[in-house]
Amino acid sequence: MKTVGLIVEYNPFHNGxxxxxxxxLRVSGADASVAVMSGPFTQRGEPALLSKRARAEMALAAGVxxxxxxxxxxxxxxxxxFAFGGASLLDATGVVSSLCFGSESGEIAPLEELASRMQGGESPAMREALKQALAEGLSFPAAYAKAASGQGGGDSAAAAALLGNPNDMLGLHYVLALRRLASGITPLAVRREQAGYHDAGLPAGGSIASATAVRAALARGEGGPGEAAPYLPPSSLAVLRREALAGRMLxxxxxALAQPLxxxxxxxxxxxLALVPGMDEGLEHRIAAALPRLPVPGTEALLxxxxxxxxxxxxxxxxLAHALLNHRGPLFGRDSLARGPRYIRVLGFSPxxxxxxxxxxxxxxxxxVVRAADFDHPQLGLDIRAAAVHASAFPSPGIREMYADYYAPPVTEF
Incomplete structure (x- = not known):
C-alpha cells in the first residue's frame, strides 16, 4: 500500500x-495517509483548541x-x-514513501537545492552567521533566513525571499531532516491556497481560511462555530459542536491557562526559571521584573x-508552555533531541x-504504542502530563478527561 506522510496540527481541521x-494523495499517488499530529500544545506554543483525540477524530473523518x-x-x-521529530516518526513507521507539505511556493526543487548548499544541515559557518544575524537585532526567523540563504553560494537573495515564507522555511527543515535521517522518504510540496499562514481574517465569499482566522472566529462565537462554520468540513463541525457543548473547547x-502559568x-x-528550555539571554529576569507590573493577571498582558x-x-x-509544563533537564538538549522520538504513539486509525x-x-x-499504560518512557510521561494540564483548563474537567491517555483507546469510530 503506497502511503503519504503528513506533519500537521489540525487546530482545528478545516477546509484548507x-x-x-x-x-x-494525488501528487504522491498514494493509497493511504499517515498524519503525525501535535498533541495538546502546538508548535507556536499555544494550547490546542481541542483535545488531541477530538482533533484525531476530525482527521480520520476527513479521510486520514x-x-x-x-x-x-x-x-x-x-x-x-519540530520537523526532525515529525520526519523521524514517519521514517520509523517503515510504511511511508513520501512526505507532502503545503508551502507558499509549492515548489520542492529550490528547497532541495538550498538543503544541498547547506550540506544537509547547519554547519559551524551557518551557526556563526545565525549568531551574527541575531546580534544585529533580527528576530530568529529573519536571522535564520539570512544565515541559511548565504550558505554555499547560489542566489542568496532568492533563497532569503523563499525562506521569508513560514511554510517554505518549515519545508526546508523537512528536507534537511530527511537527509539527516538518510531516509528513503521523498519530500513533496503542494501550493498553499487562498489563505496565508498569518492571515487573521476570514476571506469574504471563500471556504478556506487560515487556522488562525478560524480560531479567532470560534473565540467570537460564544461556544459555537458561528462565522467559522463555512470554513470547516461538516465532520469537523460535528466534532466541534459536540466538544463545545461538553465544555471541552479552549x-x-x-x-484559559493563565492562572496555572x-x-x-x-x-x-x-x-x-533559567532552567526552562529556551530561557536564555536573561529572559528570566525580564519575566520576573514584568510580573508585578502587569496591568491585569493574564497571559496576554504578560506576552x-x-x-x-x-x-x-x-x-x-x-x-511559557515549557515553564507551565515544568520542562527542564537534558531531555531538552540538542543531543537528546537528535536521537529522535523513542516510540510511535497511535491516536486513531481507519480500517x-x-x-x-x-x-x-x-x-x-x-x-x-496503542495503550499508554503498556509503555514507559520519559518522553511519553511528558505527553501524558501535558494532556492532563491541557484538559485541566476545561470549565469542569474530569479525571478521565485529564488522563484520557490511560482511559481512552485510539479513535476508531468517526
Missing part, C-alpha cells in the same frame, strides 16, 4: 487541511487513515526540531510586557489504517 490531504502523536518534546520546538487559548512563574526564582522585536510571540509562547498498523509490526523501527 482537507484540500492539502486531497492534493497530497492513521494519526500518530508528535511528542510534546518535539511539538514545542523551533522548526528544526476558545480563549492561553487565557502565572503560579508556575511566580513561585520560581529567576535562577529556577505584551516581555515581547520585543527580537523575541517573537511564538518563541515566547513556547517558552485502512488498521492494515498499516499490521504492516508496521514488521517494519517499524520503534515500539508502536
Amino acid at each position: 487541511h482537507l484540500l492539502h490531504l486531497e492534493r497530497s 487513515d492513521l494519526v500518530l502523536e508528535l511528542p510534546v518534546l518535539y511539538a514545542l520546538q523551533p522548526a528544526e526540531w 476558545a480563549d487559548g492561553w487565557e 502565572l503560579t508556575a512563574l511566580i513561585t520560581r526564582s529567576p535562577e529556577e 505584551s510586557a516581555i515581547k520585543t522585536k527580537r523575541y517573537t510571540r511564538t518563541r515566547l509562547q513556547r517558552l 485502512k489504517g488498521r492494515q498499516l498498523l499490521k504492516t508496521m509490526k514488521k517494519t517499524a523501527k520503534l515500539p508502536v
Whole structure:
C-alpha cells in the first residue's frame, strides 16, 4: 500500500487541511495517509483548541487513515526540531514513501537545492552567521533566513525571499531532516491556497481560511462555530459542536491557562526559571521584573510586557508552555533531541489504517504504542502530563478527561 506522510496540527481541521490531504494523495499517488499530529500544545506554543483525540477524530473523518502523536518534546520546538521529530516518526513507521507539505511556493526543487548548499544541515559557518544575524537585532526567523540563504553560494537573495515564507522555511527543515535521517522518504510540496499562514481574517465569499482566522472566529462565537462554520468540513463541525457543548473547547487559548502559568512563574526564582528550555539571554529576569507590573493577571498582558522585536510571540509562547509544563533537564538538549522520538504513539486509525498498523509490526523501527499504560518512557510521561494540564483548563474537567491517555483507546469510530 503506497502511503503519504503528513506533519500537521489540525487546530482545528478545516477546509484548507482537507484540500492539502486531497492534493497530497494525488501528487504522491498514494493509497493511504499517515498524519503525525501535535498533541495538546502546538508548535507556536499555544494550547490546542481541542483535545488531541477530538482533533484525531476530525482527521480520520476527513479521510486520514492513521494519526500518530508528535511528542510534546518535539511539538514545542523551533522548526528544526519540530520537523526532525515529525520526519523521524514517519521514517520509523517503515510504511511511508513520501512526505507532502503545503508551502507558499509549492515548489520542492529550490528547497532541495538550498538543503544541498547547506550540506544537509547547519554547519559551524551557518551557526556563526545565525549568531551574527541575531546580534544585529533580527528576530530568529529573519536571522535564520539570512544565515541559511548565504550558505554555499547560489542566489542568496532568492533563497532569503523563499525562506521569508513560514511554510517554505518549515519545508526546508523537512528536507534537511530527511537527509539527516538518510531516509528513503521523498519530500513533496503542494501550493498553499487562498489563505496565508498569518492571515487573521476570514476571506469574504471563500471556504478556506487560515487556522488562525478560524480560531479567532470560534473565540467570537460564544461556544459555537458561528462565522467559522463555512470554513470547516461538516465532520469537523460535528466534532466541534459536540466538544463545545461538553465544555471541552479552549476558545480563549492561553487565557484559559493563565492562572496555572502565572503560579508556575511566580513561585520560581529567576535562577529556577533559567532552567526552562529556551530561557536564555536573561529572559528570566525580564519575566520576573514584568510580573508585578502587569496591568491585569493574564497571559496576554504578560506576552505584551516581555515581547520585543527580537523575541517573537511564538518563541515566547513556547517558552511559557515549557515553564507551565515544568520542562527542564537534558531531555531538552540538542543531543537528546537528535536521537529522535523513542516510540510511535497511535491516536486513531481507519480500517485502512488498521492494515498499516499490521504492516508496521514488521517494519517499524520503534515500539508502536496503542495503550499508554503498556509503555514507559520519559518522553511519553511528558505527553501524558501535558494532556492532563491541557484538559485541566476545561470549565469542569474530569479525571478521565485529564488522563484520557490511560482511559481512552485510539479513535476508531468517526
